[in-house]
Amino acid sequence: MAIVVALIACCSTLLGGLIALRVGTHRQVVLGLAAGVMLGVVGFDLLPEALEAAGQEVFGVPAAMLTMVGGFLTLHIIERSLAVHRGQEERFGAHRHGLESVGLLTASGLVGHSFLDGLGIGLGFQASAALGLSVAIAVIAHDFADGFNTFTITTLYGNARSRALVLLALDALAPVAGAVVGTLIVLPPEAIGLYLGYFAGFLLYLATADILPQAHAGTSSRRTLMATVAGAAFMWLVVGLA
Numbered sequence: 001m002a003i004v005v006a007l008i009a010c011c012s013t014l015l016g017g018l019i020a021l022r023v024g025t026h027r028q029v030v031l032g033l034a035a036g037v038m039l040g041v042v043g044f045d046l047l048p049e050a051l052e053a054a055g056q057e058v059f060g061v062p063a064a065m066l067t068m069v070g071g072f073l074t075l076h077i078i079e080r081s082l083a084v085h086r087g088q089e090e091r092f093g094a095h096r097h098g099l100e101s102v103g104l105l106t107a108s109g110l111v112g113h114s115f116l117d118g119l120g121i122g123l124g125f126q127a128s129a130a131l132g133l134s135v136a137i138a139v140i141a142h143d144f145a146d147g148f149n150t151f152t153i154t155t156l157y158g159n160a161r162s163r164a165l166v167l168l169a170l171d172a173l174a175p176v177a178g179a180v181v182g183t184l185i186v187l188p189p190e191a192i193g194l195y196l197g198y199f200a201g202f203l204l205y206l207a208t209a210d211i212l213p214q215a216h217a218g219t220s221s222r223r224t225l226m227a228t229v230a231g232a233a234f235m236w237l238v239v240g241l242a
C-alpha cells in the first residue's frame, strides 16, 4: 500500500516537472492548497500521532516535539547554507558559469528530501493505515512542487535540459525508494513516533518557508489564501472521517 501511493507521488513529481516546462496559470492556487494540506497533516495527524507514540519527556519537553523542532531546523540550515551561494551569484550579476554545481547540489537536496517523503509514507503506514494515507496526501499534494523546483533550479544554474530531466527522474523515483525502505525496516513505535515528529517539522518548514512564499510570489490573490484555508480544513475532514 505504501509503495502504491508512493508511485502516485512519483507521478505527481513528474507532472510538476513537466508543468515547469510551461508554467500553468493555476500554479499559485495549487501551491496555496498544498501548503494548507501540509499544515493540516502536521497539526491534525502527524503531531498527535507522534506525541502518542513518543510522548515521554526529555528535560521537560515531549521527545516527539524535540525532533519536530529538529526537523524544521535541519531543513532551514541546509537551505540557508545553499542560499549563501545563491546570494554570491546575485552579487556577481547574471553570470551563471561555474554555478552549475550549486544547481546540482540544490536539486540533489530535493531528491534526498523526496526520499524522506517516501520514508514518511512507509513509516506512517507502520503506525496506522489512516496516518499512512494522510501522510501520502501531504506528500502527493506538494510533490508536484518538488518536481517543478528540481527542474527549474537545475536549469536556472546553467545545466542542460537533459541533466535537469535526469534529476527530475531521480526526484520522482526517490519517494518510491523511500517507501520501500520505510516498509521493509521494522521500527519500535517510539522510534516511528520520533521520526514522524521529525517529519512534521520538515513538512511545516516546507509549507511555510518554501511553498507559501512561492504561492504568493509576485501577487497574492484571495483565491490562493482561500485555497490554503480550504486545504487545512480538508485535512481536518479527512482525519475526522478516518
Ligand SMILES: [Zn+2]
Residues within 6 Å of the ligand: 113, 114, 117, 139, 142, 143, 146
Ligand atoms: Zn516533497
